[in-house]
Amino acid sequence: MLASNEIAKHLISPPETSVVIKIDPQAAADILTSRNKGNRPPKPNKVQQFSSDMENSRWGLTGDTIKFGTDGRLLDGQNRLSACVRSGKPFKTHVVFGIDPALFGRMDIGKPRNAADILHIAGFKYASTLAASIRWAHLLDTDPYNRSTLQPDFVLGLAKGKYADIEPFLKHGRDINRHFAHPAGQIAALVYKFSKSDAEKAGDFVRAWLRGERSGKYQIIDTMQALLHSQKANNNGRIHELTRASIIVKAWNIFELGQKGSLAQLQAAANKKMEKIG
Numbered sequence: 001m002l003a004s005n006e007i008a009k010h011l012i013s014p015p016e017t018s019v020v021i022k023i024d025p026q027a028a029a030d031i032l033t034s035r036n037k038g039n040r041p042p043k044p045n046k047v048q049q050f051s052s053d054m055e056n057s058r059w060g061l062t063g064d065t066i067k068f069g070t071d072g073r074l075l076d077g078q079n080r081l082s083a084c085v086r087s088g089k090p091f092k093t094h095v096v097f098g099i100d101p102a103l104f105g106r107m108d109i110g111k112p113r114n115a116a117d118i119l120h121i122a123g124f125k126y127a128s129t130l131a132a133s134i135r136w137a138h139l140l141d142t143d144p145y146n147r148s149t150l151q152p153d154f155v156l157g158l159a160k161g162k163y164a165d166i167e168p169f170l171k172h173g174r175d176i177n178r179h180f181a182h183p184a185g186q187i188a189a190l191v192y193k194f195s196k197s198d199a200e201k202a203g204d205f206v207r208a209w210l211r212g213e214r215s216g217k218y219q220i221i222d223t224m225q226a227l228l229h230s231q232k233a234n235n236n237g238r239i240h241e242l243t244r245a246s247i248i249v250k251a252w253n254i255f256e257l258g259q260k261g262s263l264a265q266l267q268a269a270a271n272k273k274m275e276k277i278g
Contacts, residue, residue: 003027007095011072014098018065022092028084035074038123042082050083054091065094069101115155122156129170132185133192134158136245137166140193144242144274166192172206179210180225186241187248193277194252201256220261224251227266246274253278 004027010019023031053059066077074081077093084091101121115135120127134155139146159166166188173188194202208218209225227247231239250269254261256278269275 003090004030007031007068010095010097011068014068014070018094018096020061020092021066021095022090023066023081023084024090025085025088028081031074032078032081032085035068035072036078036081037073038121039074039078041120042078046079047082047086050080051086054083054087054089059089059091061092061094063094065096067096067099069099071101073101075099075101113152115150115152118152118156119159122159124159124167126170126174129173129184129188130159130167131155132183133166133170133173133188134163136186136189137163137192140189140277144245163192169195175210176206180228182228182244183241186245190245190248190252190277194256197278198256205252205255217255217258217260220251220254220259220266223261223263224248224266227263227270231270242274243270246270246272249275249277 003021003023006019006021007027050059064077064080066080067075069075080091080093115131116128119130124130135150138150138158169188169192170184172191173184173186176182176187177184191202191206194205205221207213208221212222212225214222224247228239228244231243231247246269247266250266251261253275254265
């Protein structure tokens, strides 16, 4: 039976155990085109390695599986399928059908599937930035000094629930990142929280930061950026994320209150517990 036909049959009626199928390059290409929706990006080095093995007859039947969800989507195996297409060689593999897509985050837990992978699978754009922004929004709402890792499925729940409105702020984070090389996710989360306090002033704060405004009420923002730059320059291009956040939050609190502020205030903030966002 042709691989495409056999796969189609099992997608309709999933067997309880894995099935060994010889997948040809055309079948692999069809799967990647029609069933690889929302999967995480392929890994070029893996594809090259697997392709070389297939071309040189070093590929054999292992316990690794190609996985399909109950919705027909490919959940695991795109690197092997891409290698099959690239090498032009068929390969035998165990194939598993009927997996609940909601369990993707629990599959092959030893593999480096992080929150960004799960968000990408779920169809979110800029998944890495979004994952980082949600992490920081959560820390700002709970405890910025908590260093524990958020589980991917927990982050996905926040993306669909509590922080479903954070996505528009990713642009601010990405813009600041392009201009000043600050982490886009952290900046997006900070601006998001500033906006909750005063949306108009938050927008003004970001615009002034990007334009390098130096006069009047914007002076504290320019002073903030100069301090962030000097902190990085004096630490081999690095600045601790809590130090960065403390300085930015202090600058925002000064700006939000309409005060002039000073460099000394920002320097003090860098060495104290982070203030609450005003």
